[in-house]
Ligand SMILES: O=C(O)CCC(=O)C(=O)O
């Protein structure tokens with residue numbers, strides 16, 4: 001029996017929806033080691049997002065747990081605590097503060113977007129402030145065959161406009177292959193994805209609108225009701241998430257983020273970037289065209 005399976009034997013693992021998500025009890029994350037990390041990774045590959053209630057980790061325990069899965073990074077565009085640069089806290093109180101209420105996977109404007117995010121709910125509102133996740137495996141699987149074939153040849157520009165850093169950009173395949181499971185997933189999101197590189201502006205707008213809407217159909221999602229002390233850990237390579245801004249009172253979360261890998265296209269990209277340089281309608285594309293030119297070294 002593999003280490004992961006052996007350690008899993010004493011666990012209570014309850015899937016929470018038909019698409020993704022499981023609640024895990026019987027594993028203490030404070031002081032976890034490589035065996036527990038192997039178990040968690042194995043469960044994460046199967047369920048995509050895991051919830052561990054009643055963990056109440058200190059910031060240092062939270063960081064130590066995160067380090068079991070790889071190198072951690074701070075948030076590139078938000079202030080972090082200088083003493084713990086890999087750790088950050090998001091606070092929202094009665095309309096003030098940041099709430100991630102657009103569907104996204106984390107930091108996709110980077111060449112190597114984060115692979116895992118590990119969140120600790122410190123203070124949660126009495127009601128509201130749930131988080132939703134959607135399975136991008138399911139979203140890919142549900143595309144029609146012609147749409148799969150079209151999307152597998154395409155790439156998209158993502159930028160950090162939501163952090164007022166629109167100049168930070170990266171290009172990723174529209175359909176990626178998960179390096180561990182080998183499964184294909186849809187990798188565009190409404191928060192960070194701006195432009196499909198190989199299509200005209202108008203085509204890109206229509207396809208992105210379709211894909212981002214398609215990706216978050218209720219049947220692909222789970223909605224989780226938090227309690228203080230719960231840890232959630234998700235795989236950004238095959239999920240998106242969205243916080244519900246429907247609460248009053250205070251909501252405080254803490255996060256560590258495991259550094260990413262470069263998304264692998266599910267199939268070779270088949271087209272060159274669209275050349276819209278002579279059309280007046282492409283003025284909005286100037287920063288993207290400049291970025292692609294610089295990236296290609298031309
Ligand atoms: O507050 C949450 O539930 C999730 C926030 C978020 O998008 C993140 O930490 O990546």
Ligand SMILES: [Fe+2]
Nearest residue numbers: 100105106241
């Ligand atoms: Fe997020």
